[in-house]
Amino acid sequence: MMLTSLVTCIDSIQFDSLDIYKVKFNTADPLALCNEFKKHQACLSAEVNVVSLTKNSSFYNTTSDLMNAVSKINYYNYQWNIENSLYPLFDINVLDAWEISKGQNVKVAIIDDGVDLDHEDLQANLLEGYDVTDGKIGGDTHGGYIAPSNHGTYCAGVIGALDNDLGVVGVAPSAKIIPIRKEYFDGEYSISKTDWIIKGLQKAYQLGADVISCSWHMYDSYVGACDLALNEVVANGRKGKGSVLVFSSANINEKENNTNHVKYPASSIQTISVGSIDKNGIRSDFSCYGIGLDVVAPGRSIPTTVPGDAYQTLFSGTSAACPHVAGVAALMLSVNPNLTYDEVREIICRTAVKLPDYTFVNASSSNPYGKWNEEVGYGLVDATAAVFSAMAKKNSISGPSSICREETYTIDGLPDGAEVQWIATVPRRLPHEDPIFAIPLLVKEGQGTSTVTFEQGHYKGSIIIGNTKPYVGEAVISAKITYGSASVTLTKDVYVQTTEHPEIAVSLYPKPDIDVDSSMITHPGIGGGSTGNLVLSNMASYEFSCANLEGHEDFQWTFVASNGTQVKDGRSVIVNHPAKGTLVVTLRHKDGCPDAAIATETYTVMGLRLLATNPASGSAEMQVVWDATPEGGTGAMSLSAVPTIPYEGEYEIELWDLLRGRLMVVEGEGGYTQFPLGGIPSGNYVLRLVIDGQQMDSLPLTVR
Amino acid sequence: MRRISLFFVFVLIALFAWAQVPATWHKVEGKYLIQHKKINSNKISDNINCITENSVSYQISSDMTEMELELLKNDTSVDFISDVYISNGIEYALTNELLIISEKK
Known part of the structure; x- marks a missing residue:
């Protein structure tokens, strides 16, 4: 079928990754045409454009609602949604949030039937909007309302009425509002279309809306084209962080059966769904509920703006509840514009107040943000808690990740009046014997403030009182920040290092990494551990280990050589071919403070001497001399011909293969002895001089 | 046995059809x-000629x-x-328009 012959393109809507074409068709079977389009690989969806007709769909716009609409007084005392003097638990708790932000630098798009662009209590907050109703139906092209439409002006007042002495005050009175008109009133019906809704979302996105408030629902439980547009806004809005989509859960229509469920798009997983409560904390009887409901907000008898510089006090419906949450989202993004849409949604849900008349059940895969109730979702939106959590997401506890004796930690950017309670605990994952008795860190000073100094705590190895010892290991620093009625807790994982040397004897035993019988030969270059001459060869590998440290497993070795520093963990470690020069070896507990080393030793690394080339032959002339202090009775051996005082007595020179043990013994007398080399295979050797029971080893020698 | 199988297939099809139509539509x-008709101008968008429908009106x-x-x-x-x-x-009516959504290339 040639599809192009059956349709005429009449409009297109462009998103970052989507193109939506509106085409007019000339066929009696549009569903078959849709299926033909869907066969094309690039086609994500094809569906018939739908006109929706809404008549008295909400609980507003009645004559009695406007009884206060003409007198210019301040309606703050009627705004139970802002400050509920009778039942303080059931307002949105926004007063403390306003001490932090009133929504500066945030744009909220209201996709509705337009807003009174000249309203005295809105005008200063209004940005240029847009009319997506195919342009000019009814007149205004900048998102203005067309009388008698007023729903958008109602919603605008709840979100962003100015904080002045006039009329009402919005939840985010410093946020900017982008009015987008997606429907018009024909005298009997509010008329809208699927493509207008999609274009409304596109315009909100293009105009940089951070939050999009939508107090309406659609005719079906899923509209593919709309869902793709929602996805685009969530994925790419706010430069990839996602525009925040807030929808009313919808009102129950008494004329239809089974309509109390949350309607689309509020039911979509891509939106924040808002139901309504009354001033006594009970779900409004009109508020749709069930699967998909996220939170509730005040939605009955809400004072707000009315077109024509007027006000009313009876705006009711989930339409009135939705803008409260949009306003709270604006406050949150004002204090932390880096929050992603998912983070905003999670914070709003997690900080919601659990209403006392409802039983909340544990989180599940479909309700992952805490306890949930079918009628009121995660609970009543809490502006201060949400804003504070948003701010806390930006903040963190700054300070070192390991503590040695004491350290200072700080939280920057807290508002005046915030109080911080610091505590350190043992991570739950650690299998401590008696974790209840462990106090890993103690507050030394600064409790209650944003800067604290912790010092090393202690734990008890058993419940016996007095059997305490300094705490060493993982710890979690928690800072519970309280601001007004809201609180949030920040945590930081740290490690408490040991400050004490263990009471054990430690020696360093570097040895070649070959299996030698230590009862037969001492380790070359090291005459009896740390008391030896501490000379190593650059051609050999050495195993460093520590003895007598049972019960202490976590060691850290630091090797500082002329060519750099190596750090190795373990009870014994291998060092291959240390660089010539000085090698400083330090052993410490891995969790020890830098100044709490167990042992430090300094070695001299020398080049390995060549005994002969392979195959070895002939002989080497050995010269045995007294060293500079012969009175000490200590012999010295040298292969060089730089004698000082020739030794005149008897001695033995032994050749030790580091793998196979002693290979050869040559008896000598006097200062010079010929040592036969023939037949010595390639390998590493040591010559040992034995005089009167005393012995001294040469540097490692090699045949290669 | 065959009748029983056919019965279950029928039940499955019915359940599937029911699940696919969550909203109930009633004709008024x-x-x-x-x-x-109020089509009144042309424009070109992304190499596609589109007739802009500036003032559709509904009754x-x-x-x-x-x-x-x-x-x-x-x-x-x-x-x-x-x-x-x-x-x-919500009352609604189908139009003679389709919305075709395609991935941007």
Whole structure:
């Protein structure tokens, strides 16, 4: 079928990754045409454009609602949604949030039937909007309302009425509002279309809306084209962080059966769904509920703006509840514009107040943000808690990740009046014997403030009182920040290092990494551990280990050589071919403070001497001399011909293969002895001089 | 055995069909949406010629008789007439337009 012959393109809507074409068709079977389009690989969806007709769909716009609409007084005392003097638990708790932000630098798009662009209590907050109703139906092209439409002006007042002495005050009175008109009133019906809704979302996105408030629902439980547009806004809005989509859960229509469920798009997983409560904390009887409901907000008898510089006090419906949450989202993004849409949604849900008349059940895969109730979702939106959590997401506890004796930690950017309670605990994952008795860190000073100094705590190895010892290991620093009625807790994982040397004897035993019988030969270059001459060869590998440290497993070795520093963990470690020069070896507990080393030793690394080339032959002339202090009775051996005082007595020179043990013994007398080399295979050797029971080893020698 | 199998297939198909139609649509008898022609300009968008529909207007007629309906169908200013349904508390009508969504290349 040639599809192009059956349709005429009449409009297109462009998103970052989507193109939506509106085409007019000339066929009696549009569903078959849709299926033909869907066969094309690039086609994500094809569906018939739908006109929706809404008549008295909400609980507003009645004559009695406007009884206060003409007198210019301040309606703050009627705004139970802002400050509920009778039942303080059931307002949105926004007063403390306003001490932090009133929504500066945030744009909220209201996709509705337009807003009174000249309203005295809105005008200063209004940005240029847009009319997506195919342009000019009814007149205004900048998102203005067309009388008698007023729903958008109602919603605008709840979100962003100015904080002045006039009329009402919005939840985010410093946020900017982008009015987008997606429907018009024909005298009997509010008329809208699927493509207008999609274009409304596109315009909100293009105009940089951070939050999009939508107090309406659609005719079906899923509209593919709309869902793709929602996805685009969530994925790419706010430069990839996602525009925040807030929808009313919808009102129950008494004329239809089974309509109390949350309607689309509020039911979509891509939106924040808002139901309504009354001033006594009970779900409004009109508020749709069930699967998909996220939170509730005040939605009955809400004072707000009315077109024509007027006000009313009876705006009711989930339409009135939705803008409260949009306003709270604006406050949150004002204090932390880096929050992603998912983070905003999670914070709003997690900080919601659990209403006392409802039983909340544990989180599940479909309700992952805490306890949930079918009628009121995660609970009543809490502006201060949400804003504070948003701010806390930006903040963190700054300070070192390991503590040695004491350290200072700080939280920057807290508002005046915030109080911080610091505590350190043992991570739950650690299998401590008696974790209840462990106090890993103690507050030394600064409790209650944003800067604290912790010092090393202690734990008890058993419940016996007095059997305490300094705490060493993982710890979690928690800072519970309280601001007004809201609180949030920040945590930081740290490690408490040991400050004490263990009471054990430690020696360093570097040895070649070959299996030698230590009862037969001492380790070359090291005459009896740390008391030896501490000379190593650059051609050999050495195993460093520590003895007598049972019960202490976590060691850290630091090797500082002329060519750099190596750090190795373990009870014994291998060092291959240390660089010539000085090698400083330090052993410490891995969790020890830098100044709490167990042992430090300094070695001299020398080049390995060549005994002969392979195959070895002939002989080497050995010269045995007294060293500079012969009175000490200590012999010295040298292969060089730089004698000082020739030794005149008897001695033995032994050749030790580091793998196979002693290979050869040559008896000598006097200062010079010929040592036969023939037949010595390639390998590493040591010559040992034995005089009167005393012995001294040469540097490692090699045949290669 | 075969009858039992067919019965289960039937039940499965019925369940599937039910799950696919979560919203109940009811036709509103005698009510029609009339779309009037007001196409008035052209534009080019992404290499596709599009006729911009600047001022579509809609008319909702209730309790129309068959004769009135026939008269409207012959009216040259009328672009499209569609039945009105109700679902989720909203009355709606299909148009003679499709929304085709494609991935941007």
